[in-house]
Structure formats: C-alpha cells, structure tokens
Amino acid sequence: MTTVVITGANRGLGLALAQYYSARGSSVIAGCRKPADASELAATGAEVHELDLADDGSLTAFAGQVGSRPVDVLINNAGIDARALGADDAARGALAITAEQYLGVINVNVVGPLRMVQLLADNLRAARGKVANISSQVGSFEVAKRIGRDAAYSSSKAALNMVTIKQSQALSADGVVVIALHPGWVRTDMGGGGADVDPADSAAGVAAVIEAATIESTGSFFRWDGTIHPW
Numbered sequence: 001m002t003t004v005v006i007t008g009a010n011r012g013l014g015l016a017l018a019q020y021y022s023a024r025g026s027s028v029i030a031g032c033r034k035p036a037d038a039s040e041l042a043a044t045g046a047e048v049h050e051l052d053l054a055d056d057g058s059l060t061a062f063a064g065q066v067g068s069r070p071v072d073v074l075i076n077n078a079g080i081d082a083r084a085l086g087a088d089d090a091a092r093g094a095l096a097i098t099a100e101q102y103l104g105v106i107n108v109n110v111v112g113p114l115r116m117v118q119l120l121a122d123n124l125r126a127a128r129g130k131v132a133n134i135s136s137q138v139g140s141f142e143v144a145k146r147i148g149r150d151a152a153y154s155s156s157k158a159a160l161n162m163v164t165i166k167q168s169q170a171l172s173a174d175g176v177v178v179i180a181l182h183p184g185w186v187r188t189d190m191g192g193g194g195a196d197v198d199p200a201d202s203a204a205g206v207a208a209v210i211e212a213a214t215i216e217s218t219g220s221f222f223r224w225d226g227t228i229h230p231w
C-alpha cells in the first residue's frame with residue numbers, strides 16, 4: 001500500500017488531495033493545526049496528526065508519528081500568506097508589509113517544507129519516494145513581474161522553488177524525486193471564490209504529475225497539467 005504524507009490537509013487543496021489518495025486505497029498520513037476541527041479530513045479515513053509548520057517542535061512530533069514507515073509521497077501543501085498574520089488585504093506589498101509578517105510567511109512556507117523533508121528523509125529513501133512542494137506561479141520571477149500583491153508570499157514560493165532544487169540534488173543519489181508544483185488558481189480560502197480551478201480537479205492533476213515524475217525530471221517546476229512552469 002502506498003503511504004502518502006500531506007501537510008495542511010484540513011481544507012482546500014490539502015483536503016482534496018487526502019480525499020483523492022484515500023479513495024484510491026493509499027494510506028494517508030495527514031497533518032493540520034487543529035485535528036479536532038478537521039471532521040471532513042477524518043472522514044476520509046486518513047490518519048490525522050497535529051502539525052504547525054511554524055513550530056519546529058510540532059514538526060518533529062509529527063515526524064515521530066510517521067515513525068519508521070517508508071513514505072512513497074510527501075506533499076508539502078501547507079502554506080499561508082500575510083493575511084494569516086494580520087496584514088490588511090491591501091497592505092501586503094513590499095512597501096507595506098511588516099518584517100514580522102514577512103518572516104512569518106517565510107517560516108511556514110519555506111522553513112517548514114525544508115524541515116519536513118529533513119525529518120522524513122530516511123522514510124523517503126526507504127521507499128525511493130517522491131516529494132512535491134506545492135509552489136505557486138507567483139514564485140516565478142517571470143510571472144511575478146505581472147501578478148501577485150503579497151510580497152512575502154511571492155518571495156516564499158520563489159525560495160521554496162530553490163529549496164526544491166537543492167533537495168533534489170541532495171536526494172537524487174538515493175532515488176528520491178523532488179519537484180515543485182503550481183496547482184493552478186484553486187478555489188480555496190486563500191485563492192478565493194473567483195479562482196478558476198476546482199480543488200478536486202487540481203488534486204487529480206497534482207497527483208498525476210507526481211506519479212509521472214521521474215529521477216530525470218527531479219528538480220523541475222511543473223504546472224498541475226504536467227507542463228513545465230517558467231522559473
């Protein structure tokens with residue numbers, strides 16, 4: 001049975017991914033900040049554990065729950081933008097965001113996935129598994145010149161893309177594939193109701209890209225439809 005670890009799995013894309021993999025018979029280990037409030041996630045049959053990516057102790061405890069089980073797929077999905085740290089919707093640009101808000105977003109969106117892979121590296125090696133770091137089109141320098149108001153969020157996804165490359169280099173000799181993925185503009189709390197991709201459709205696309213990824217494509221940045229995204 002395939003073992004899939006998903007962070008930020010209580011809603012939106014993370015929940016859709018848990019539903020997708022559970023429905024196909026995978027053993028899903030899901031992390032979220034408040035398991036007691038994650039009734040939809042629990043209903044998928046996933047094994048649910050507390051996980052706060054801003055807290056290294058929480059990351060370590062979550063990895064302890066995974067234990068020594070081989071991990072076939074790790075999806076680093078959890079992420080925030082500056083609104084989660086109190087920034088006004090219109091005050092997220094480079095001249096308005098506070099240092100505390102900026103660093104808080106970086107901590108969750110970059111350091112969290114970095115640590116998650118460090119903590120589960122042996123599990124991934126045991127399965128010759130795959131890591132998908134959920135990035136964004138605004139993490140692309142080419143795209144961010146045109147769209148993306150949140151300076152911290154855009155910066156964090158650009159940094160996550162670089163972390164992806166460095167993780168891929170560190171793990172390629174062990175047969176572990178690491179990719180970055182733009183999941184589309186998904187209708188979630190963060191993406192908003194005007195987004196054009198349903199979470200279930202994005203989840204199916206993301207899963208297909210992960211399945212198709214090989215050691216030859218490790219370190220790549222993909223769109224959810226399988227095409228290469230520009231850096």
